[in-house]
Amino acid sequence: MSDDRATAITFSDEQRLLLEQSERFARNRSGFESVRKRIAAKDDIDRSIWQDIVAMGWANLLVPVAYGGSGLRVDALVPIVESAGRHLLASPLISTALATQLLVDAGSRGQKEMWLPQVGSGSVATTALCEPGGSWALTEPRLQAQCSNGIVRLSGTKIHVRDAKEAQFLIVSAMLDGQPALVVVERAYLRENSLRSQIVLDETQRCYTVSFEEVEVPATMVLDGGDVVEALCALERTGELLFSAEMAGGLGGALALLVNHLTTREAFGGPIGRFQALKHATVDILLDFEAARSLVYGAGTTIASSPGKAASEIATRMAKAHTSDAFVHACDRTIQFHGGLGFTYECNAQLFLRRAMWSQAVFGSAKYHRQKLAPLLLS
Amino acid sequence: MSENSILPDHTTVTAKTMDCDEDDLFEFRDEFAGWLRVNAPGKPAFPLPETFMEVGTDEQFDFLSDWQRSVYEAGYLGVSWPQEYGGRGLPVEFQNAIDLEMIHQNVPIMFNTIGLAWAGPLILDIGSERQKKQYIRRILTAEDVWCxxxxxxxxxxxxxxxxxxxxxxxxxxxxxxxxxxxxxxxxxxxxxxxxxxxxxxxxxxxxxxxxxxxxxxxxxxxxxxxxxxxxxxxxxxxxxxxxxxxxxxxxxxxxxxxxxxxLTYERGAAGGQASMHTGTRIESSLMIEAATRAEFDGGPALEEPLICDELVRLLIEERANLLHESRKRHSALAGPYPTAIDMSHKLRWTEWNRRLQRLAVELQGLEGSLYLEDPDALDGGAWQRGYLNSFAATIGGGPSEIQSNILAERVLGLPKG
CATH class of the missing domain: 2.40.110.10 (Butyryl-CoA Dehydrogenase, subunit A, domain 2)
Incomplete structure (x- = not known):
């Protein structure tokens, strides 16, 4: 805590513009009605939203300039993802950004030239890193890869692969010759019926188990331009950051819904927001929301200034630990304070609660991160 | 304006937000940190007050008066107050940087709090020329103590x-x-x-x-x-x-x-407060250091997962509170509740401090039952006293529950009860 630079937030004009633009976009394009339409569409994503995201250049933000992208750091995505979270706008943006980062960190020049421009032109990409058992640490995959005669043969299953159905390529972690490796699998290489749509709490999400049994790809698909373990560690940090940002936004959205209810719902002769029991609990949520934003933008600043592994790890784990608990708690109270209506499918509060519970499970829950933080902070 | 709350309506507050270079601030803080390392007084033989509300003996009073005067004479107190009355005329962020460094180095407090934080800014803001000349400099030198x-x-x-x-x-x-x-x-x-x-x-x-x-x-x-x-x-x-x-x-x-x-001077209005190093909060690093010396159920306290979990929670909260000070300077990041950070400052820090001190007692295990002056008490029972004293800040100056009412009504727009 002694380093005051660890508690400084930088926020560029560029980020400010992205925040304004994305807030406007998410508000206009992701009202509760559109969110419910997306839910009803089951397996599909909203193509027009993704096309607009690509057109605004957001899919291309992390792609280096040399490969036709904007070459920005991950903190540029934070305001966008926060706005999306606030309005429950779901898109393959985070999936694509995480895949992009793995390519940038671990791909060779030729591999980057092959896939990064595709991202810029609107291809969805995703990462396939989680496995049955649900370990949040990504550096020791169990999915096996064997290489012979220039062919890599995969064996195993990945779970929780977001947006797999839309993805033009997936980046898969595997054990190759006893070392963690990253393999790019284009969708043409997947076998038939290898995707199973997972039924997840947050119905706006598209999430799959993917079987890589007997999938064979050329050995040139194995990323060989950087340290894979470091790339996976960095990916954990970015995942923690982006999902924290999305949750901070969602927390703000839930709070707005709650405040609106407390000021409009009347009982015992006036708006129920005049009762202290509700006021004080709502102020606790407000303070959680403010803390979430500061931790998220603080972590964005830290990770973008590359101060070394420990500082980044502390910052993003703190953000994920806080937002995971705080977002669920805010939604839990929002449901409760809506009374009987809050218990219904019709009430929009459930959309936030389901999002919160989904998000806390992705890239590590609060207790997991606090457990990881203890040795970093207390020794 | 509400009659049962003690904070002003935020719409009437004109906080002085001056743009200042973060690097200038860091440099200024470094310079002050160096001065402190040479000039901060050693621990006296008697226990020092932890906050400005604990000054109970003459020797404590004399010690703190001398210390405040030496900080002022070195040019580090009232730096955001006008030069003509004894200040240095710098942006209020510079005074904040000093306060943070004092907390960080855990040096004795600037005890003349009512003068430095309330009466002084008030006189500078709406006092007569005679009052400014008569009172301001003597507040900084601690020649005049205020209540x-x-x-x-x-x-x-x-x-x-x-x-x-x-x-x-x-x-x-x-x-x-x-x-x-x-x-x-x-x-x-x-x-x-x-x-x-x-x-x-x-x-x-x-x-x-x-x-x-x-x-x-x-x-x-x-x-x-x-x-x-x-x-x-x-x-x-x-x-x-x-x-x-x-x-x-x-x-x-x-x-x-x-x-x-x-109550607006805390937010920097009219030059702001000349010091908020009032001892109503400490840095967690002090408590963690004490925890490394504490035993819980026959083993090191910091090997107890449940204690570690609670400590980490408090550290996350502390980090967020510190980050707030930087975030609030970016107006684009202040919405949708732009007054929330400033208006919740007291509530956040005093409640955090109370819970930190309480945990500091519990993690001492059986020895957490000891009190001041027992020879076996960790740090002489300072954490036990700190916890009991922490209520002064959660109750004084508008208790936490009233603060919550104010935030609900003024920041969130909930109706009055």
Whole structure:
């Protein structure tokens, strides 16, 4: 805590513009009605939203300039993802950004030239890193890869692969010759019926188990331009950051819904927001929301200034630990304070609660991160 | 304006937000850090007060007066106050940087808090030229110590309900009544006093705000013993006390507005407070260091997962509170509740501090049952005392529950109860 630079937030004009633009976009394009339409569409994503995201250049933000992208750091995505979270706008943006980062960190020049421009032109990409058992640490995959005669043969299953159905390529972690490796699998290489749509709490999400049994790809698909373990560690940090940002936004959205209810719902002769029991609990949520934003933008600043592994790890784990608990708690109270209506499918509060519970499970829950933080902070 | 809350409506606050270079700030803080390392006083033989509310003995008072004066003379106190009255005329962020470094190095407090944080900014803001010349520099040097006369036995959070009266009597004000929880009351040279005028107007519409010399005849000060067993607060009785007409500050019967105004200086209005190193919070690093020496159930406290979990929670909260100070300087990141960070400052830090101190006692295991001066107590029982004292800040200056009401109504726009 002694380093005051660890508690400084930088926020560029560029980020400010992205925040304004994305807030406007998410508000206009992701009202509760559109969110419910997306839910009803089951397996599909909203193509027009993704096309607009690509057109605004957001899919291309992390792609280096040399490969036709904007070459920005991950903190540029934070305001966008926060706005999306606030309005429950779901898109393959985070999936694509995480895949992009793995390519940038671990791909060779030729591999980057092959896939990064595709991202810029609107291809969805995703990462396939989680496995049955649900370990949040990504550096020791169990999915096996064997290489012979220039062919890599995969064996195993990945779970929780977001947006797999839309993805033009997936980046898969595997054990190759006893070392963690990253393999790019284009969708043409997947076998038939290898995707199973997972039924997840947050119905706006598209999430799959993917079987890589007997999938064979050329050995040139194995990323060989950087340290894979470091790339996976960095990916954990970015995942923690982006999902924290999305949750901070969602927390703000839930709070707005709650405040609106407390000021409009009347009982015992006036708006129920005049009762202290509700006021004080709502102020606790407000303070959680403010803390979430500061931790998220603080972590964005830290990770973008590359101060070394420990500082980044502390910052993003703190953000994920806080937002995971705080977002669920805010939604839990929002449901409760809506009374009987809050218990219904019709009430929009459930959309936030389901999002919160989904998000806390992705890239590590609060207790997991606090457990990881203890040795970093207390020794 | 609400009559039962003690914070001003945020729409009336014009906080001074001056753009200043972060690098200049870091450099200034580094320079001050270097000065502190050479000049901070060593620990005296007697226990020092942890907050400005704990000054209970003459030796504590003398020690803290000398220390404050030396910080001022080195140029590090009141740096955001105007040069003509003894300050340095810098942006308020520079004073904040000093406060943070003092907390970080855990040096003794700037104890003249009512002068530095309330009376001083108020006099600079709306005082007469005579008052500025007479009082400001002596607040910084600690030649004049100030206390505050707001609360009464029958009016704490419900401040507008006070009964002490200050009415015109010829060229003077005549004061009768009593005040309670008066920090530094037995050492103070002056008091900022809120009292009913003689308008007959109800509650907050009829108050006068006076600067009262404590040596005035008819003032009696009695010390109050706190639950820690120590002294620190006083009760002050006024029995036909006469003070000159020009002791009034602000408009006659405009005392409530003046009182509200004093609460805006925390946000940097009118040059802000000359120091907030009042000891109402500490850095967690001190507590973690103590925890490394604590034993819990026969083993190191920091090997207990549940204790570690609670500690990590508090560290995350501390990080967020520190980051707030930087985030609020980016107006684009201040919405949708732009006043939330400033208006929740007291609530966040005082509640955090209370919980930190309580955990610091629990993690001592069986020894957590010991108290001040027991030879076996960790750090002489300082954490136990710290926890008991932490309530001074969660109750004083508007208790946490009132703070929550204010935030609900002013920041979130919830209806009044």
């Amino acid at each position: 505050q006369g707001f609360s009464e036995p029958g009016a704490g959070s419900d401040l507008a309900n006070i009964r002490t009266v200050a009415v015109r009597d010829g060229e003077n004000w005549r004061i009768n009544g009593s005040k309670i929880w008066t920090t530094l009351g037995s050492y103070a040279d002056h008091m900022i006093l809120l009292a009913q005028g003689d308008s007959g107007a109800a509650r907050y519409k009829g108050l006068n705000f006076l600067l009262v010399p404590m040596e005035s005849e008819g003032i009696e000060v009695r010390k109050i013993r706190k639950m820690t067993g120590e002294h620190g607060f006083c009760e002050v009785f006024f029995n036909d006390v006469f003070v000159p007409k020009d002791c009034l500050i602000g408009q006659e019967l405009g005392g409530w507005q003046v009182a509200m105004r004093t």
